[in-house]
């Protein structure tokens with residue numbers, strides 16, 4: 577059975593090497609006589625798995641000692657609530673609205689306090705990142721919130737906003753580990769792993785230690801307090817054990833392949849192939865302002881719904897799958913995460929070129 581080129585925005589492509597390793601260990605993980613799914617999360621074998629995963633992530637991202645790494649559940653959506661519940665001491669937070677995910681986080685924060693939308697790119701269907709060099713940051717804001725890479729619209733903050741000294745919280749779900757980051761610029765960054773790291777069911781939170789306190793909004797459930805999970809090293813209750821194991825394998829795969837510097841170079845090379853093609857094409861057009869283009873999610877259109885549908889149908893038949901754009905924007909979107917091989921992008925572009933010649 578042949579594997580396809582999977583351009584899904586998430587859950588998304590994983591490194592084949594990792595999948596093969598997991599398959600080989602399915603019935604007997606390192607002489608335990610059982611799979612990782614079947615073992616106690618309190619066992620020695622599992623302890624090693626989760627500790628190595630955290631250590632490898634710390635190495636990959638150069639995470640300072642005063643940041644905690646938490647492996648949680650509930651997806652990015654749960655963080656939309658956990659962030660305000662844990663951080664809204666003054667009950668004020670500023671949100672920069674660059675797409676649907678930021679909008680949802682903003683709406684959720686409103687349940688807990690005053691959330692201010694201090695910038696937005698809604699006026700042009702989120703096709704750009706607003707100028708964030710001098711925003712009206714609220715004097716008593718507990719934090720400033722961004723969605724760093726906008727999975728649906730294909731934009732990315734290439735410069736972080738000037739928060740005027742306020743703590744920055746970022747949803748990095750769809751750009752996690754795609755390039756090096758300076759963790760110290762964030763109070764917290766978090767992401768669901770199903771975009772660029774592993775199977776759905778795990779969300780990784782990296783939080784500056786001093787922010788993890790007992791001083792949370794009244795009524796915050798034990799399970800939704802960062803302190804609960806930080807104190808228990810992500811083993812307060814049964815964690816998404818198998819998912820963390822796969823994440824750990826992906827971290828090792830990244831380390832073996834040169835880490836995030838090498839990943840960035842590879843991702844830039846891949847994205848350039850697709851963007852260069854779009855920039856010269858008479859049929860296909862990118863939908864995003866060039867300066868704000870994402871390396872991970874590349875939306876494009878033909879300008880005709882009929883041709884879009886025809887393209888998606890023929891591409892799928894040729895083994896390029898999940899190219900349909902998000903239901904809220906239409907058109908096409910190629911998600912080209914870390915694990916998408918460069919051949920996948922080259923072949924997609926060759927296919928697009930043929931399609932253009934036949935339909936242009």
Ligand SMILES: *Cc1c(COP(=O)(O)O)cnc(C)c1O
Nearest residue numbers: 651652653677727747749750768
């Ligand atoms: C996919 C995605 C989400 C939603 O993730 P869930 O795990 O389904 O809650 C949130 N933010 C970003 C940037 C995403 O790409």
